[in-house]
Amino acid sequence: MARAKSIALALVVVLCQLILLTAGYAFRNCIEDPVQRKTFSCIYRRQSNISALVGDLPFWAETLNLSNNYLHTLPPHSFPHLHQLRILRIDHNHLQIINAFAFYNLGQLETLNLSSNEINHLPSSAFSGLLNLTELILSRNVLETLSLDIFSGLPILNFLSLQGNHLDNFSQIAASVAHLHRLNKLDLSSNYLQSLQHSSSLPQSLTILYLCKNWLVKLACEPNLLSSVKLLDLSYNKKLQSAALQGLNLKNITYVRLRYTRVSPDNLLSLTNVNPGHIDFSGMSLSNKFKLEELCKLLKSRKKKLHKLILQSNEIQNLENVTFSNCPIITGAVDLSHNRLKSTDCLYFLKGQNYLTDIIVEHNVLTSLMSCQKLNFSFPKLTRLSYRYNRILYIRPFAFKQTVRIQTLNLNINNIAYMDHKALRGLNHLTTLRLDNNLLTDIYEDSFEDLYNLQILNLRNNRISVIFSKTFHNLNHLRILDLGGNKISQFQHWAFFGLNNLTNLYLDHNHLKEIESRHFGPLQATLQVLDLQQNLIRYLPNSTRSPFQNLTKLKDLKLGGQIPSGMKLLPHGFFHGLNSLKSLYFTNNQISSFQTDAFDDLTSLEFLSLDNSGIGMVQLHPGTLKNLRKLKRLSAENMGIESVSADVFGNLTELQVLQLPHNAIRTVDQALLNHLPNLRYLDLHECPISCTCSNTWLQNWTKINYNVQIVYLYNLDCPDLPGSKFYNFDIEVCYLDLGLYLFVSTSAIIFIFSVLPLLYVKLYWNLKYSYYVFRSWFGERWRKLHDEEEQCKYDAFISYNSVDEQWVLDQLVPNLEGKETSLRLCLHHRDFEPGRDIVDNIVNAVYGSRKTLCIVSQHYLRSEWCSLEIQLASYRLFHELRDVLLLVFLEPIPESQLSAYHRMRKVMLKKTYLQWPGPDCSDPTRAQELFWNQLRRALGSSNSSPHREDEKGEWSKENNFANQQVKDDTLYYLMP
CATH class of the missing domain: 3.40.50.10140 (Toll/interleukin-1 receptor homology (TIR) domain)
Known part of the structure; x- marks a missing residue:
């Protein structure tokens, strides 16, 4: 029986391969990723039949994404020939029925995602044959029950997600996973569980268990049920009482969440053996100083040192100076995010916690950071300080005197409109500073004066309009400077002075009207990434000096989307000096015509995007891309290109990906493909490819080509033959008369060239003699008629x-x-x-x-x-x-x-x-x-x-x- 099945399977595989050979290298509903080969995407194809999606895929596929379709049923042997598949996504469909042996033959599959469907029942043999499956995601379905042997064919399953279903019987779940001896992570959140009563034990390998957002009131489980669990999430079980945890063996817990339950910290510590340092105290109603002080005393009595103290979502409004004085020594982080704090008072409430490494005060209502110049204490071990997502309006001088050794400072997503010149004084250990998404209008020469070790500075999405001279003069180690999303319209002389190691500069979404080479003078030896998208840059035809002529190390340049309507014109020699450039993004610019020398200097370019950069019908003249011999990927979507010829694209001998969708292309030069030996991906979808005799070669080529993937070939319509498709339009008419004419003409030519030499050899002199005799006779008669x-x-x-x-x-x-x-x-x-x-x-x-x-x-x-x-x-x-x-x-x-x-x-x-x-x-x-x-x-x-x-x-x-x-x-x- 097994041998018969193997033979049948082999026949199916052979049949699929014959189908593939007939179809060439194109797929009806899928696209193979041109970079990550063996990865196929079949999303948003509106298909309800699994065979229509995967029937023409090659056997070597390893990753397959079928999400966002209309699949309702998976029949047995849905993937008969994809035996090398490793990752399969069928999420966000309308799956209701998965038949037995639906995934049979997928013995190499490692990840299966069936989330966001309508599955309400799984047969016992639904996952049969998935011997190498390690990750199974069944979240956001409507499962109500599980058969005991549903997972019996998954011996090495490591992660199982059943989140967001309608499961209410924990004993049934425990029995179905009891034999999964390698199960490490189980997600049962957002179900209808009311207790953990069980008849089978959980696998000893299970270390991560999510039970949040259920209806747990009591656990009613044996004391050792959770003995091997290290991460336990019981949050958002709003009726769960402290007594429910009494007697449980939680000694191996390294992190437990009880947010928004009725479990109190003191009862948790007194009724269980959980380590106090491993408890997340978020959402446990610790809103006033008395509860916090009691917690600190309780923790100190149980433990001398605490790795971290997490106090999120406790509605804390004020913290007095002695609040944490009774806490044990904290050697890691204090997290006070998602509270109602209005001020931190120079972190005075943490005075004495000299071993802290992280202080996180995010998602509060802080309005300012006051001056701390007169403080006489500090946090010598502190490396990270975060005030994100607050309402901070201004920062006073010496606001961080007590945290001078921090390396990361997050002040982003606030309302900072003013930052004193001396606000950041003393932070000479800082390496990362985030000030993005604020209201800053000016930065000054001394704003960052002490940050000489800074490596990353993010000022994105502020209201800065001018970069003054020597603003960054002391930032010799800065590598990344993000000034995008501001209102910068000019740079003063020496604006980037001192940035001798800068590699990435982001100036996108500003008001720059033009750029000049002098602006980047100090950056010419190091700059590798330059983003100038969404500015007001425009040049006149007589502009001859390249703004990039000194940026010889630049590898990535973005110039897309100049507002209001693109750059319009590329001056001669605009890219001069960019001999090392690898990627150029020139999207959303309305160029009427590209000059033949536009890209001559980009001899190292490997990626070029010209999407939406044409006005009407753009004519790419022969020689425009002649020097781009190292180009590997070209995207020119929606440019109005009318023809694809070897004169334009013929020099791109290293090209692997050519994307030309949404253009006006009607024909493709037959000689082009001979000039592109490395082409692997050709996208012509939504182009009006003509279904005429001039394109018969292209239709034939798509059937016999096995190297170049034609994207959505079977969706190419015939604009001149409504209702027909390009891949199968009738080409008989192109060969019927032509064949007859060729036969007749070639036969006549062969006959003539065969007979003439014989006549010449045998009759030449006889014919010639007869001709001259006749002409002499005729001439004599003519002379007698014309005497004069x-x-x-x-x-x-x-x-x-x-x-x-x-x-x-x-x-x-x-x-x-x-x-x-x-x-x-x-x-x-x-x-x-x-x-x-x-x-x-x-x-x-x-x-x-x-x-x-x-x-x-x-x-x-x-x-x-x-x-x-x-x-x-x-x-x-x-x-x-x-x-x-x-x-x-x-x-x-x-x-x-x-x-x-x-x-x-x-x-x-x-x-x-x-x-x-x-x-x-x-x-x-x-x-x-x-x-x-x-x-x-x-x-x-x-x-x-x-x-x-x-x-x-x-x-x-x-x-x-x-x-x-x-x-x-x-x-x-x-x-x-």
Whole structure:
């Protein structure tokens, strides 16, 4: 049977994992904490079904919070695959029914919180399988009874809270916990217990027992029931009499509370064996001096020394000088909080208690602290003095002369409007001073003059408007200075002089309009935390000097929420100098546009919050975050960002958390995620992500991605498809036609690239020959229809390199223009129009001449201008079907060199070309004469057809004659 259950459980786990793999890294109702991994929060999801909350959670979850939902029932095996869970919270739901084996398989669970529900019954097997549970909280439910074996499966339970239920049978409770041999703390407060009558004993391990706020009248228990208890709280049992404690063994009690019962101190001491030094005498009606004096005498008779004396909530109004003179020596604290004291009279009532370490007079009605300059006694051991929550209006000079060795002084939450310059004189051992939440308007140069050992000074929430020069000049050891919540609008020169070790400075919620680097001069070597939130700071565009340029050690800076409507503008270089900054809070500022260099100086930044810092639609320009390569967490909620691109966020290679909820984002750049290799958490909820084909990749990515958590993916609506969700909108339409088109196009391309090479190899020359034969035939017919040729300005445009200019002037021009032919030639240096663009001149020369004569040499081939000229002439030859191009080679050029000049080789293949006879031929004169005759004939031929049969016959004759009279290398005619 056990094996079958194990197999079934394994199958369930595998099924859950398959579901997870299908869904990618996103959860329907939960969020995994990006910092504390394996911690999941599923609060405020309005879910009534436990499977809807935890069904898609991964098996590795260790902490799970399901509070503030609408759960009504936990069925058996509610968490089948979460076998690694250690902490589970299901508080503040509407749970009424927990079925047997509801928590089965949670063998690693250590803490279970079921408080604030409506549970009225627990089956015997409700907690079966929780072998490692140490803390069970069932407070604020409606339990009336407990089955005897309800906790039998919790062998190592340490803390059990049943506070705020409807339990009235202590014997039943004792029986249910009797076997919990490791139970240390049991909370039964706020139930309906009337007695401690029992049939079973409490575990010997139980040391803390809360029974306050019940209906206890008598205890009716065996004397040793509470023998192992050390902390016992019986307060607020208003009918509990002293006699109820008679005979109880309370010798191990270290703290007992009997506030607001009918137990009197004298009866408690006389009827029980409790140690007097371990009794809390709060709320025991010790309101007048006679009762206090009697208590002191009684304590002194029982004990010579007392560790602490707690006298809270006794309605004490006055304490005379001799009130505590009869008390034993108190070596710890005297607590007089929650009384009605109007004055302490320099603590004269405690005179002689030289071993006191703490005096606490909080929540009274003190109105002033008088001067104690003339006193001749002190408290040499006193280290802490607290006057919080009083009505103190002013403090006189030398008010603490009798407590000069204190280290902590709490004067916060009073009405202090005036503190004398000498009020704190002599407190040179003080390390912590709290003056927050008062009405102070001014602090002076000598206010803290003697506090040279002070480390923490809290002046928050007063009415200080100016920090005067050298106010803190003697506080060389001060580490934390809190001036937040005041009305500070300016700092005088040297305001922070002397604060050579200050690390934390809080100036938030003041009236500062601007800050300058000079203000922080003495702090530049030590300041690490600076809070400037909620001020009036604003800068103009021409502001260039950074107020932080000297704060090279600053690690945490808060600039959020400048009033009334944000900073509006970040000047150039505003953060210059903050090379060590780790965290920047820039929330609730209405910046219209962030300049591309706004954050360039923050090269060490790891956390950046820009929440609510935009006006309308904010455009983050490419490069704005380019230097934040160490950034690990970026929050930019509700900034009106419209797009998320790699140009903006692509440099954040260390980014782990990207929070962009409540923006106007419709698409996400697909390339972005490739630039963020360490991203683990992406929050886009409440963004109108478009459910169109442009986002199909994102939908697919969310299904196969296992590294980046998409927050509330299943709640992303489709703004363009009402009623649809982004994670499952129909993407078939995006691939149906596209796939067909891709198939057809790729098939055609493959076919073409397969067939063309075959055709080229097999039929190229046949096709080309046929083409030229047809074009020659067609050109001849066209010439016969058009006898007249177009009129041109020149007979020939001479294309040559300047190096060959001498040959052109000495040989070519005289033989073509000086003879009987009188041809009109176009030469660069002579006929180009001065001042006109060289390209325009070349174009006009080519198209204004019947033919183009190219004088080819090695220099010609290396000239860019010559290349342009032959390309233009070739265009007319090949595309306009005009026989306009003639080639003359001044020197032999190997074909290997011509192979790089594709167009020239193409011309040579289809056209006759001439080569100038060199000096090494047998008869240079005859060869040159023949050369000029043939060149003149070529220049005088018609442009109509590049292949004329009559000319071809004549050229062949003369070529044969030349072969007989001159060596073969003198003159070449190469026909196609």
